[in-house]
Amino acid sequence: xxxxxxxxxxxxxxxxxxxxxxxxxxxxxxxxxxxxxxxxxxxxxxxxxxxxxxxxxxxxxxxxxxxxxxxxxxxxxxxxxxxxxxxxxxxxxxxxxxxxxxxxxxxxxxxxxxxxxxxxxxxxxxxxxxxxxxxxxxxxxxxxxxxxxxxxxxxxxxxxxxxxxxxxxxxxxxxxxxxxxxxxxxxxxxxxxxxxxxxxxxxxxxxxxxxxxxxxxxxxxxxxxxxxxxxxxxxxxxxxxxxxxxxxxxxxxxxxxxxxxxxxxxxxxxxxxxxxxxxxxxxxxxxxxxxxxxxxxxxxxxxxxxxxxxxxxxxxxxxxxxxxxxxxxxxxxxxxxxxxxxxxxxxxxxxxxxxxxxxxxxxxxxxxxxxxxxxxxxxxxxxxxxxxxxx
Amino acid sequence: xxxxxxxxxxxxxxxxxxxxxxxxxxxxxxxxxxxxxxxxxxxxxxxxxxxxxxxxxxxxxxxxxxxxxxxxxxxxxxxxxxxxxxxxxxxxxxxxxxxxxxxxxxxxxxxxxxxxxxxxxxxxxxxxxxxxxxxxxxxxxxxxxxxxxxxxxxxx
Numbered sequence: 001x002x003x004x005x006x007x008x009x010x011x012x013x014x015x016x017x018x019x020x021x022x023x024x025x026x027x028x029x030x031x032x033x034x035x036x037x038x039x040x041x042x043x044x045x046x047x048x049x050x051x052x053x054x055x056x057x058x059x060x061x062x063x064x065x066x067x068x069x070x071x072x073x074x075x076x077x078x079x080x081x082x083x084x085x086x087x088x089x090x091x092x093x094x095x096x097x098x099x100x101x102x103x104x105x106x107x108x109x110x111x112x113x114x115x116x117x118x119x120x121x122x123x124x125x126x127x128x129x130x131x132x133x134x135x136x137x138x139x140x141x142x143x144x145x146x147x148x149x150x151x152x153x154x155x156x157x158x159x160x161x162x163x164x165x166x167x168x169x170x171x172x173x174x175x176x177x178x179x180x181x182x183x184x185x186x187x188x189x190x191x192x193x194x195x196x197x198x199x200x201x202x203x204x205x206x207x208x209x210x211x212x213x214x215x216x217x218x219x220x221x222x223x224x225x226x227x228x229x230x231x232x233x234x235x236x237x238x239x240x241x242x243x244x245x246x247x248x249x250x251x252x253x254x255x256x257x258x259x260x261x262x263x264x265x266x267x268x269x270x271x272x273x274x275x276x277x278x279x280x281x282x283x284x285x286x287x288x289x290x291x292x293x294x295x296x297x298x299x300x301x302x303x304x305x306x307x308x309x310x311x312x313x314x315x316x317x318x319x320x321x322x323x324x325x326x327x328x329x330x331x332x333x334x335x336x337x338x339x340x341x342x343x344x345x346x347x348x349x350x351x352x353x354x355x356x357x358x359x360x361x362x363x364x365x366x367x368x369x370x371x372x373x374x375x376x377x378x379x380x381x382x383x384x385x386x387x388x389x390x391x
Numbered sequence: 392x393x394x395x396x397x398x399x400x401x402x403x404x405x406x407x408x409x410x411x412x413x414x415x416x417x418x419x420x421x422x423x424x425x426x427x428x429x430x431x432x433x434x435x436x437x438x439x440x441x442x443x444x445x446x447x448x449x450x451x452x453x454x455x456x457x458x459x460x461x462x463x464x465x466x467x468x469x470x471x472x473x474x475x476x477x478x479x480x481x482x483x484x485x486x487x488x489x490x491x492x493x494x495x496x497x498x499x500x501x502x503x504x505x506x507x508x509x510x511x512x513x514x515x516x517x518x519x520x521x522x523x524x525x526x527x528x529x530x531x532x533x534x535x536x537x538x539x540x541x542x543x544x545x546x547x
């Protein structure tokens with residue numbers, strides 16, 4: 001079959017690779033209909049994660065049709081149209097039973113690497129480095145889905161493929177940021193990052209009753225889309241973010257701050273951006289926490305911050321003093337999709353959650369390297385490039 | 392990332408070197424009294440009586456029964472049971488080996504697999520799977536230093 005393979009920093013190619021096989025009784029094979037780029041792929045693409053191997057198949061946000069199931073799969077059948085959670089979770093360990101699916105004890109067959117880096121291992125994820133299991137990704141014609149009964153969700157007839165696609169990762173990520181960030185009715189919520197995850201975090205905050213949702217970014221097309229799901233947007237290239245947030249919150253600062261940017265954050269304002277960029281480019285540091293610093297600084301006293309953007313290692317110049325002295329709560333997680341996907345599909349079916357506008361560029365899988373170029377470099381107004389292996 | 396990569400490489404290399412030395416020479420004091428004989432523990436979401444049904448050790452730990460001590464105790468807060476194992480203390484000069492391999496690593500792997508078998512009913516596999524040509528890495532060198540049997544490494 002054809003698949004998009006990573007061959008080193010900023011090197012992608014379409015290759016012919018072996019078809020996936022059922023390896024465990026709980027597995028299924030899915031014929032991929034749609035597979036999306038994601039901001040977190042850029043960390044892999046740029047070579048910021050040292051746990052990739054040349055030849056690895058990328059992609060973790062996808063939907064498709066079940067074409068084969070293992071002997072222990074009972075809830076899904078061949079022919080089902082499904083969306084698949086990007087994280088691989090067993091459904092039976094203590095973490096899964098407590099709805100913390102991305103922390104599953106049994107979803108990552110390669111735990112030594114993350115344990116060396118982080119102390120303990122999170123669950124596995126498709127196409128996202130050997131630290132998260134080394135599973136082949138979804139930018140391919142077919143994909144193996146372990147623990148299929150836990151991770152595959154039937155798509156309601158009312159929901160089209162392109163809408164359902166984002167129930168795989170972006171929508172549950174956004175919902176989790178708002179819910180676990182503690183959004184309450186009447187809150188002012190600020191979201192850093194107007195990509196798909198940021199926009200869907202903003203929409204989730206709105207649905208959870210936030211009085212005002214403010215989205216911060218520097219890409220015009222994304223800000224334009226974010227206007228549909230927020231009460232106010234801030235362009236950090238032309239505005240003083242702190243001054244605007246203070247002005248809009250009566251000097252209090254946002255109650256909940258959601259960081260949906262991650263380790264490759266950008267900012268027009270030196271010197272801290274230049275400092276972070278210098279360290280990262282020379283491999284002296286791992287992550288650029290510009291948006292996170294800004295969230296910590298601007299969050300109201302006693303407020304909460306949720307880290308949705310992906311970070312891989314350690315950060316420098318982190319304002320720990322602000323967290324302690326302002327009494328802030330800081331949380332983060334990879335997405336617990338199994339917890340949210342059925343509810344999100346219902347909301348999609350009712351028209352409460354719009355996502356298909358995020359797929360600004362839909363193209364055949366064979367054009368995937370071009371799609372990543374558009375996505376990474378914000379060319380042609382690209383918010384998400386989506387690949388169709390069957391086209 | 393270079394700093395983290397270096398630290399991880401160093402950790403893995405040190406572990407690999409320590410492993411090699413344990414196969415070829417007398418164990419050091421550190422190896423004798425800390426690593427090989429330390430209790431290794433997993434928490435399993437199951438009651439203690441489900442861990443050792445009819446007094447039998449769970450697979451694949453049962454295969455190592457002759458060479459290991461086992462401890463099963465309830466985990467606090469309804470988290471199931473804590474299953475612990477360690478190599479029996481110095482019963483023979485080569486007590487750190489089993490079938491020519493580092494016994495403590497076999498115990499490590501067996502604990503992880505026992506947990507998966509009890510909780511899920513299978514041990515999750517990842518190979519073989521689709522991949523393109525495995526070229527010499529420009530980056531990602533860390534992966535080339537990572538042992539293939541990674542479930543024998545890490546925190547327990």
